[in-house]
Each structure stands twice: as structure tokens, then as C-alpha cells.
Amino acid sequence: MKKPRVCVLRTDGTNCDRETGYAFERAGGDPHLVHVNQLRAGKKKLTEYQILVIPGGFSYGDDVHSGKILAVELTSFLKEQLQEFVDSGKPVLGICNGFQVLVRTGLLPAAKMGDIRTTLMHNDSGRFECRWVHLRVEDTPCIFTRGLAGRVLHFQAAHGEGKFYTDAQTLAGIEAGKQVVFRYSTSNGDPTSIYPHNPNGSLAAIAGICDPSGRVLGLMPHPERFVDLTQHPNWRRQQFHEPHGLPIFRNAVAYAQEM
Numbered sequence: 110m111k112k113p114r115v116c117v118l119r120t121d122g123t124n125c126d127r128e129t130g131y132a133f134e135r136a137g138g139d140p141h142l143v144h145v146n147q148l149r150a151g152k153k154k155l156t157e158y159q160i161l162v163i164p165g166g167f168s169y170g171d172d173v174h175s176g177k178i179l180a181v182e183l184t185s186f187l188k189e190q191l192q193e194f195v196d197s198g199k200p201v202l203g204i205c206n207g208f209q210v211l212v213r214t215g216l217l218p219a220a221k222m223g224d225i226r227t228t229l230m231h232n233d234s235g236r237f238e239c240r241w242v243h244l245r246v247e248d249t250p251c252i253f254t255r256g257l258a259g260r261v262l263h264f265q266a267a268h269g270e271g272k273f274y275t276d277a278q279t280l281a282g283i284e285a286g287k288q289v290v291f292r293y294s295t296s297n298g299d300p301t302s303i304y305p306h307n308p309n310g311s312l313a314a315i316a317g318i319c320d321p322s323g324r325v326l327g328l329m330p331h332p333e334r335f336v337d338l339t340q341h342p343n344w345r346r347q348q349f350h351e352p353h354g355l356p357i358f359r360n361a362v363a364y365a366q367e368m
């Protein structure tokens with residue numbers, strides 16, 4: 110079966126592009142690092158790819174707000190191309206800085222460029238948090254977490270502006286639409302707002318959301334960090350058959366191949 114071409118979008122300050130590309134390679138995809146300037150210059154087009162991922166990092170040095178300048182750049186110069194990619198039903202994944210970008214373009218939660226309803230604020234601790242976190246996977250239409258509902262995954266989180274926040278009406282809509290995909294939890298899967306299990310104080314312990322179709326996903330923790338699991342703090346206690354994040358990439362590749 111043909112390997113789906115994955116656009117791994119990068120710009121100045123992106124720093125998780127190579128491991129994100131590796132994760133898609135491990136999952137059976139064909140990753141390509143694409144600088145936003147190549148899209149702006151028309152040298153490459155999003156239609157050439159079947160999956161789009163915006164990786165983690167410090168795009169444009171996190172000036173103004175994490176992800177803000179790249180979001181304004183995408184909304185200002187690539188709005189039609191991005192909206193067309195999303196409307197065509199192709200999977201879109203934003204990891205950490207990438208999630209911040211998707212929220213600040215409006216592609217999350219509503220999959221509509223310019224419809225900005227939520228934000229990711231500075232952590233309650235007021236500092237950069239870098240730690241392992243447990244995530245409970247909720248039962249949602251998200252195509253990236255097929256088969257994972259109810260599981261408790263263990264990912265690395267590393268961010269300064271990860272606190273999910275929105276107004277009561279938008280939160281009610283996200284909950285009713287089953288768009289909350291990951292919640293910070295204790296090791297036995299109880300959602301929690303208690304630090305450090307919840308490293309940033311996110312509303313409703315939200316660590317990641319999808320759009321109503323389930324084809325656009327953003328999350329703050331890093332599923333692409335396939336660390337050497339024998340160095341994992343829980344290696345002895347938890348049987349790791351494979352990196353916890355790999356199924357997310359495999360599901361995206363499988364979905365793109367089904368299209």
C-alpha cells in the first residue's frame with residue numbers, strides 16, 4: 110500500500126520536526142520537512158501531501174505568544190490553502206507548539222481559519238514545565254486515537270504556555286461534541302487538575318482536543334518522543350510493548366491510506 114506523504118511543517122524555531130518525521134516513518138508514512146517559506150513562495154503546495162503535522166518547538170522564539178506569529182503567518186498568507194486541506198478531510202496534527210498554532214488560527218476547535226475561540230495560556234506555575242504526564246484517552250471520533258479510548262498513556266510534556274482555556278459556552282460545546290481527546294490524569298486514569306499531574310492548570314484537565322470531524326487533533330504532550338523505554342521511570346512496573354505515542358501516527362497513516 111502506498112505510503113502517505115506527510116508535510117512536516119517547520120519554520121524558524123521549530124525543534125521537534127525530525128523526531129516527528131521519524132515517528133511518521135516508523136508508522137509507515139513518507140515524511141517531508143517543509144519550511145513555511147517554501148509554501149509561501151509556491152515552491153511546494155499542501156495538496157501534494159496527505160497528512161499535515163505542525164511539530165513542537167519555539168516558532169519565532171515564542172515572541173508575542175507561543176505559536177502566535179506562525180498562526181498569523183498561516184492565516185495571512187496560506188488561509189485558503191490550509192482551509193482547503195482541512196475541508197478535503199485530510200488528517201492534521203498539531204503537537205505542543207503545533208497545537209498552539211492550530212488554536213491561534215481557529216482550526217481548533219472549529220476547523221475554521223479565523224474562528225478563534227480558545228487559547229493556551231502560561232502555565233499556572235509561571236515557568237516552563239518539562240515532565241512525564243499521564244493522559245487518559247477519551248472516547249471520541251478522533252481518527253488519531255482509534256482503539257485507544259480508556260487507555261492511560263505516558264507522554265513527555267515540555268511547555269511554558271500549555272494551559273487550555275476558553276469561555277463556558279465553547280467548553281460546553283467541546284464537551285458535548287466529544288472533542289476532548291486527552292485529559293491529564295493520575296496513573297490510574299482519574300482526570301486531575303492537581304499539579305504536577307496536570308502541569309499547567311488546564312480547564313477540565315484538557316491536554317488535547319480535536320475538531321468535530323475528529324480529523325484535526327492538537328495536544329500539548331509529545332507523542333513523538335520515542336525515548337529509550339528502558340530508561341523510562343516506570344519501565345520495571347509497566348510493560349511497554351512499543352512507544353506509547355506510535356499508535357497515534359499509525360492511525361493517521363491508516364486513515365490517509367483509506368481515503
Ligand SMILES: NC(=O)CC[C@H](N)C(=O)O
Nearest residue numbers: 165166205206268269270
Ligand atoms: N515543546 C514545545 O513545543 C514548546 C511549545 C512552546 N514553545 C511553549 O513553551 O509552550
